Amino acid sequence: MRKAANSNKIIKQANEYLVLAVLLKNDPLSVEEIVTLSRLSRPTVLNILKELDTRGLIYRAGLGESMGGRQPIMYTLNLRRYFAVGVDLEYPPVRVAFSDLREKVLYSQEWDCLPGETMEDIEENLVNAIREGMRRLNIATENLIGIGLGIPGRVDIARNLAVRMDRMDHIWQGGDIAAQLSMKLGVPVTVRNDIHLLAAAERTVQPTLPKNFLYVARRVGIGMAVFLNGKSYEGGFGNSGYLGHTVLDPEGPACRCGQRGCLECYATTGAVEINYARGAERPADYGTIVSRAQEGEPLAMAVLGDAGIKLAMAVVNAMLLYDIQTVIIEDCVDDGTFFAIVRENIEKLLGPSSDFQPRVLRGKLTGRTFALGGCSMIVKNFFKAPQLKVDG
Ligand SMILES: [Zn+2]
Structure with missing residues (x-):
């Protein structure tokens, strides 16, 4: 029984992802177009649209062209609902970027850590820069789906933990920077190696x-x-x-x-x-x-x-x-x-x-897009199809 319930939930999530992915690529779309592109049934699509509408992820973008009957309602992804934050902690330079679900950078900031700064100072400056971005974009923490943090060093991916910070030995004593930021901002933080995130940003900038x-x-x-x-x-x-x-x-x-x-x-x-x-x-x-x-x-x-x-x-x-x-x-x-x-x-x-x-x-990254990799990782995870796991 547990298996069936679990599978139903995952199938629902997978279908929802499918509709989101179709909209992300092709919007605005009518219900019929979403049915054709997703190969889901009409009732399933209608249910998912209702759910996505409640969560503010989509909105009605007017009426489309009539194919003989009434003009269909067109649905569009709401790019003003969810945002991702990327942090590129190169050290001494630090960069922060905010992107929408299409990985477009909407706000960015860059500064250099000063020689006497402690790890706490760096975290505090990061928190302030992210809050500044939220103010500029007029959004709240509930609008942030996550923060992708790139650090210059090694990461225990399973534990989401920085295990070494190059060039920062003199100020870093093994503290969990991802957990600290997450606690202070109330947003999940995912940590990765900085170069790997830059490569992800490069792929967004050069999709071919x-x-x-x-x-x-x-x-x-x-x-x-x-x-x-x-x-x-x-x-x-x-x-x-x-x-x-x-x-x-x-x-x-x-x-x-x-x-x-x-x-x-x-x-x-x-x-x-x-x-x-x-x-x-x-x-x-x-x-x-x-x-x-x-x-x-x-x-x-x-x-x-x-x-x-x-x-x-x-x-x-x-x-x-x-x-x-x-x-x-x-x-x-x-x-x-x-x-x-x-x-x-x-x-x-x-x-x-x-x-x-x-x-x-x-490479084609600029100051504005150096921190985009963190955003890309968060957005891609958001749109990642859940995997159907078969028990035992
Ligand atoms: Zn060496």
């Missing part, structure tokens, strides 16, 4: 990406997400594709992770600044080094070129390891100069006559 691709993000650190059959491969601790600490030279400079000669010792913007300062009379910031390289200054060209070769080496190894030919390189600070160096080196390393044809694409 193939099913298998590598996503490499170069920011304060360097990370990678692996998409296999349209799904991000999480790994044991939600942190697969930890590219930045691939060792390229065991005799190389000491890395903050304890190893030597990691990719991050050469290819991050910070590493470029350090390596430039070693050979220059005076240190320069990353933007200045790029400008000098464009003007033909030998030291700037050499340091940037070396960074590009090192990143290309790590990316080529990953492409061959997974047998994936498409790679997206996301770079928050690049004007295209560094990307061109990396792409040229990837193509050179893989050889022009090889049957392995690399497709090296530039």
Whole structure:
């Protein structure tokens, strides 16, 4: 008996999801059109529409064209009812975005954590930024379906728990940031690795990406997400594709992770600044080094070129390891100069006559969409069809 009751509930949810998915793709739609597209019976569709209407998820958007009889009522998803929040905690930069159910960013905010800030300060600032977003959009907590939080580190996905925060060891003592935020805001928080969420945002921004691709993000650190059959491969601790600490030279400079000669010792913007300062009379910031390289200054060209070769080496190894030919390189600070160096080196390393044809694409995220991945994850979970589980 329990089995039958459970199955009925799940079937009802699955049907509801089907109607929502049909509306999400094609609205506005009449009842007849929803019946045709969902292949559900008319009474089932009418019941679901009534239920969705009560929950404020749909509304009547006027009358459609008559097919001979009365003009049909057209139904549309209510994009003013539910919203998702994404947080990209890159550290020091932090970004917050609000999106509707179509994953369109409606509000975003970005700031830098200050050197003396504690974990409590960071959480407080996040809470304030999310409340500010709610005020601007004129919505309440009951309108938020969830918060997708990206952290720079490892995640125990089953327990929804951050287990390591890169670069934040000095302020993070193992506290449960997702639970803290959830408690303060009264909204469920789902935590994931930041790069994996960026990759999800990239898929929203570039919907024509193939099913298998590598996503490499170069920011304060360097990370990678692996998409296999349209799904991000999480790994044991939600942190697969930890590219930045691939060792390229065991005799190389000491890395903050304890190893030597990691990719991050050469290819991050910070590493470029350090390596430039070693050979220059005076240190320069990353933007200045790029400008000098464009003007033909030998030291700037050499340091940037070396960074590009090192990143290309790590990316080529990953492409061959997974047998994936498409790679997206996301770079928050690049004007295209560094990307061109990396792409040229990837193509050179893989050889022009090889049957392995690399497709090296530039990431398209901007400040406004960096936190969209958290929203995308929450929205996709919202529209996820419940799986019918067969007992015993
Ligand atoms: Zn390292």
